[in-house]
Amino acid sequence: MDYAETSTALLEDRWDEVHAADLSPEALLLYRSNLLGSDKRVTNYGGGNTSSKLAEIDPLTGETVAVLWVKGSGGDIGTMKLDGFSTLYSDRLVGLQALYKGPEHEDAMVGLYPHLTFNLNPRATSIDTPLHGLISHPHVDHVHPDAIIAIAASADSERLTREIFGGEIGWVPWRRPGFELGLWLKRFVDENPGAKGVVLEAHGLFTWGQTQRDCYGTTIRTINRAVAWLADQSRGHAAFGGEKVAALPVAERRAIAAALMPQIRGLIGLHGVDGKIATKIGHFDDSPVVLEFIGSHALSTLAPLGTSCPDHFLRTKIAPLVIDFVPGRETLYDILPRLEPAIAAYRAGYAAYYERCKRPDSPAMRDANAVVYLIPGVGMITFASDKATARIASEFYTNAINVMRGASSVSTYRGLPEQEAFDIEYWLLEEAKLSRMPRPKTLAGKVVLITGGAGGIGMATARRLADEGACVVICDIDRTVLDQSQTMLRLKYGADAAVGLWVDVTSEDAVIALYAEAAIAFGGVDICVSNAGIASAAPIEDTTLALWDRNMSILATGYFLVTREAFRMMKTQKSGGSIVVVASKNAMVASPGASAYCVAKASEVHLARCLALEGAAHGIRANVVNPDAVLRGSRIWEGEWGAQRAASNKTNRQDLERVYIERSMLKRGVYPEDIAEAIAFFAAEDRSGKSTGNIINVDAGHAPSFSR
Numbered sequence: 001m002d003y004a005e006t007s008t009a010l011l012e013d014r015w016d017e018v019h020a021a022d023l024s025p026e027a028l029l030l031y032r033s034n035l036l037g038s039d040k041r042v043t044n045y046g047g048g049n050t051s052s053k054l055a056e057i058d059p060l061t062g063e064t065v066a067v068l069w070v071k072g073s074g075g076d077i078g079t080m081k082l083d084g085f086s087t088l089y090s091d092r093l094v095g096l097q098a099l100y101k102g103p104e105h106e107d108a109m110v111g112l113y114p115h116l117t118f119n120l121n122p123r124a125t126s127i128d129t130p131l132h133g134l135i136s137h138p139h140v141d142h143v144h145p146d147a148i149i150a151i152a153a154s155a156d157s158e159r160l161t162r163e164i165f166g167g168e169i170g171w172v173p174w175r176r177p178g179f180e181l182g183l184w185l186k187r188f189v190d191e192n193p194g195a196k197g198v199v200l201e202a203h204g205l206f207t208w209g210q211t212q213r214d215c216y217g218t219t220i221r222t223i224n225r226a227v228a229w230l231a232d233q234s235r236g237h238a239a240f241g242g243e244k245v246a247a248l249p250v251a252e253r254r255a256i257a258a259a260l261m262p263q264i265r266g267l268i269g270l271h272g273v274d275g276k277i278a279t280k281i282g283h284f285d286d287s288p289v290v291l292e293f294i295g296s297h298a299l300s301t302l303a304p305l306g307t308s309c310p311d312h313f314l315r316t317k318i319a320p321l322v323i324d325f326v327p328g329r330e331t332l333y334d335i336l337p338r339l340e341p342a343i344a345a346y347r348a349g350y351a352a353y354y355e356r357c358k359r360p361d362s363p364a365m366r367d368a369n370a371v372v373y374l375i376p377g378v379g380m381i382t383f384a385s386d387k388a389t390a391r392i393a394s395e396f397y398t399n400a401i402n403v404m405r406g407a408s409s410v411s412t413y414r415g416l417p418e419q420e421a422f423d424i425e426y427w428l429l430e431e432a433k434l435s436r437m438p439r440p441k442t443l444a445g446k447v448v449l450i451t452g453g454a455g456g457i458g459m460a461t462a463r464r465l466a467d468e469g470a471c472v473v474i475c476d477i478d479r480t481v482l483d484q485s486q487t488m489l490r491l492k493y494g495a496d497a498a499v500g501l502w503v504d505v506t507s508e509d510a511v512i513a514l515y516a517e518a519a520i521a522f523g524g525v526d527i528c529v530s531n532a533g534i535a536s537a538a539p540i541e542d543t544t545l546a547l548w549d550r551n552m553s554i555l556a557t558g559y560f561l562v563t564r565e566a567f568r569m570m571k572t573q574k575s576g577g578s579i580v581v582v583a584s585k586n587a588m589v590a591s592p593g594a595s596a597y598c599v600a601k602a603s604e605v606h607l608a609r610c611l612a613l614e615g616a617a618h619g620i621r622a623n624v625v626n627p628d629a630v631l632r633g634s635r636i637w638e639g640e641w642g643a644q645r646a647a648s649n650k651t652n653r654q655d656l657e658r659v660y661i662e663r664s665m666l667k668r669g670v671y672p673e674d675i676a677e678a679i680a681f682f683a684a685e686d687r688s689g690k691s692t693g694n695i696i697n698v699d700a701g702h703a704p705s706f707s708r
Contacts, residue, residue, distance in 0.1 A: 049126055556600045
């Protein structure tokens with residue numbers, strides 16, 4: 001697979017003249033921005049920025065003034081709304097040139113931007129603001145297309161830019177974004193009035209226009225010109241020097257990734273001052289682009305160079321960690337012993353990089369672990385504090401691969417110089433930006449797996465733990481309801497927050513496969529909520545062996561298989577964990593006419609005690625939540641169990657909930673959200689980290705069920 005086959009598709013000009021005609025200037029800027037950001041070939045998530053200088057009425061004077069609307073700090077042009085733009089008095093920004101004392105003082109200029117704010121807009125300004133505000137063109141786009149960065153990251157990028165674009169698109173040498181680069185760009189614009197844009201060395205593309213339509217069109221045409229030129233130049237050449245090792249079949253790739261991700265996750269967990277472990281969330285990518293690069297002859301020379309574009313670098317760190325593996329000749333068991341020394345060596349190398357490059361005022365060294373892990377023949381694994389960040393890091397490194405492919409096909413690829421990379425990674429302005437990030441939620445970085453996840457208690461638990469920042473794996477045997485539940489969770493929490501996986505808890509193979517899929521989805525499992533269940537009622541003499549076996553299979557064997565695999569994965573991760581067994585009031589006190597159910601439920605409590613005994617040495621806690629009479633949202637109570645319990649209590653199905661309320665000591669109903677609250681208590685280390693082998697009854701008070 002060569003570059004010409006994978007990257008020759010030109011961008012479509014998607015501007016809708018009819019739609020645009022009815023938009024205000026501000027809305028037109030947003031429309032232009034969203035169009036550009038919606039295509040990852042134009043710019044990555046969170047990358048680039050757009051601007052317009054618009055006429056506004058000054059609320060202080062009533063006069064018409066020019067206002068710079070520019071994407072603010074931390075936004076994404078593809079998904080932003082109007083409140084994502086910073087607004088500044090344009091003439092005052094230009095006037096800052098009189099206060100500028102030179103490159104060594106340029107960071108201080110950022111502190112002046114809030115004084116230029118128009119109309120009390122609270123949106124923080126981007127470091128790229130002067131690049132938009134100091135030049136005279138009314139509309140400006142700054143994006144990071146792979147094809148342009150491939151040229152910008154080439155050893156002779158200036159010559160290539162001239163060859164491709166003539167004088168229409170200029171070239172500016174590398175300079176870290178900021179006020180100084182804004183002045184360089186202004187100088188270029190003043191000296192080249194006919195230019196329509198500029199390639200920033202090792203960075204990206206700036207384009208401009210007299211109208212919003214012109215600006216957008218120039219951006220699309222410039223990118224397409226680079227795409228076509230690179231495709232033509234690389235046609236017939238094997239990308240990255242050709243294939244060195246072939247990719248394994250998809251099932252083998254996923255099996256190895258599923259085994260490696262919990263191992264890596266455990267090795268890179270961060271230990272806090274209180275001995276707590278800050279776990280990370282993983283993402284796996286075995287796309288053709290990734291497989292081509294990691295299986296190529298050039299992997300060993302290009303990967304250590306790292307990325308070029310600052311936006312890529314900030315997401316992917318100084319360089320990836322390549323895990324030695326020869327697919328076809330070696331197996332998973334050859335990789336596993338290499339992981340710990342490889343990760344330790346990367347950390348040592350990162351610490352040495354920090355010591356070489358740090359400055360007197362540099363922030364303290366951050367996490368020294370890699371973000372990107374490349375395994376030849378298998379794929380790319382990324383780890384970050386949350387799923388979205390891990391996925392986006394993967395996307396950014398995929399862009400870096402495309403850049404390396406393009407640059408190495410027409411020139412020599414160059415990564416960002418080490419000191420420049422460090423100065424961006426440990427930039428005091430970047431540190432200030434990180435300090436403004438909201439405090440992580442209680443379960444951020446945690447993965448919870450919930451069996452019976454599509455039911456009432458399962459979904460209430462999924463929502464409750466997702467509210468606290470956990471990634472959620474809901475598992476169920478009913479595929480239709482599972483798909484619906486996954487959709488509901490993703491609509492509320494985002495596609496990165498939840499996944500629905502089918503499982504039959506009575507099948508050992510299915511449960512083992514479930515945990516492998518959970519590892520692929522998020523990197524591992526930290527919290528297991530064993531909740532899948534059935535209910536049945538029959539007098540002892542009418543209890544068939546089939547009924548008995550069904551209860552034991554789902555409620556005893558199923559709970560055993562689910563918690564055993566959770567225990568195994570938690571031990572592998574070496575980061576502790578929480579197992580919550582959702583049993584029943586019937587586990588504590590028998591009910592007449594339900595012997596199979598009661599005995600199976602009682603076994604769950606004792607299983608949890610065994611897990612607590614064996615797990616303590618590994619920081620794995622096991623606790624029990626005993627619900628009673630949770631009718632609302634329950635598929636179990638909608639079936640024959642509800643009718644049987646109604647008959648046993650000499651009432652009808654509609655009045656059964658009232659019967660249970662009156663039977664309770666507190667005279668209150670018990671709902672799925674109540675059970676979820678108890679599960680959330682046992683799930684969170686900071687709330688119940690010193691509790692294991694315990695039981696919480698959530699039954700509104702039932703004296704015979706008091707634990708003893």
